[in-house]
Amino acid sequence: MTSFTLRAARPTDAGRVGEILSGFIDHTPWMPRIHSRAEDLSFAGHMIEKGWVTVAEWDNSVAGFAARHFENIHALYVCATTQGQGCGTALLDMMKSDMRALSLWTFQANEGAQRFYVRHGFTEAERTDGSGNDEGLPDIRYVWARGES
Numbered sequence: 811m812t813s814f815t816l817r818a819a820r821p822t823d824a825g826r827v828g829e830i831l832s833g834f835i836d837h838t839p840w841m842p843r844i845h846s847r848a849e850d851l852s853f854a855g856h857m858i859e860k861g862w863v864t865v866a867e868w869d870n871s872v873a874g875f876a877a878r879h880f881e882n883i884h885a886l887y888v889c890a891t892t893q894g895q896g897c898g899t900a901l902l903d904m905m906k907s908d909m910r911a912l913s914l915w916t917f918q919a920n921e922g923a924q925r926f927y928v929r930h931g932f933t934e935a936e937r938t939d940g941s942g943n944d945e946g947l948p949d950i951r952y953v954w955a956r957g958e959s
Contacts, residue, residue, distance in 0.1 A: 819863035
C-alpha cells in the first residue's frame with residue numbers, strides 16, 4: 811500500500827479534483843455525461859469553497875479526493891492510476907475518524923464502489939429507480955455507524 815498525505819483542499823486543487831471527477835465519467839461506459847468538463851471543474855471549486863473536500867496526495871500530486879458535509883459523503887474518487895493502492899481507504903478512514911455515522915449514495919451499476927463500501931463496514935439502507943438523481947440511474951444509499959463495522 812502506498813502512503814498518502816491527506817489535507818484540506820485548496821482553491822488551486824479545483825482543476826485536479828475536477829479532472830479526477832471528469833476522468834471517472836469519461837471512462838465509465840454506463841455513466842452519462844450530463845455536465846461539461848468546465849462544469850465539473852466549477853462543481854469541484856464549489857465543494858472546495860464550502861470546505862467539504864479533502865485531497866490525498868502522492869508523489870506531490872492529488873491522487874484522489876473526498877467531499878463530506880456533516881455525515882453525508884458527497885464524493886469519493888480516486889484517479890484510475892492510483893486505484894487499489896489504499897487512497898480510497900485512507901480518505902474513507904479519515905472521514906470515519908471524527909464521525910459517529912456516515913451516509914452516501916452510489917449507482918447500482920458501480921459494483922466496484924459497492925464492494926469497497928461493504929468491505930469498509932457500510933450497509934445498504936435503500937435503493938431507488940434513479941428518478942431522484944440528475945443522471946437518472948438507479949442508486950443505492952449506504953450507511954455506516956461507529957461500532958457496527
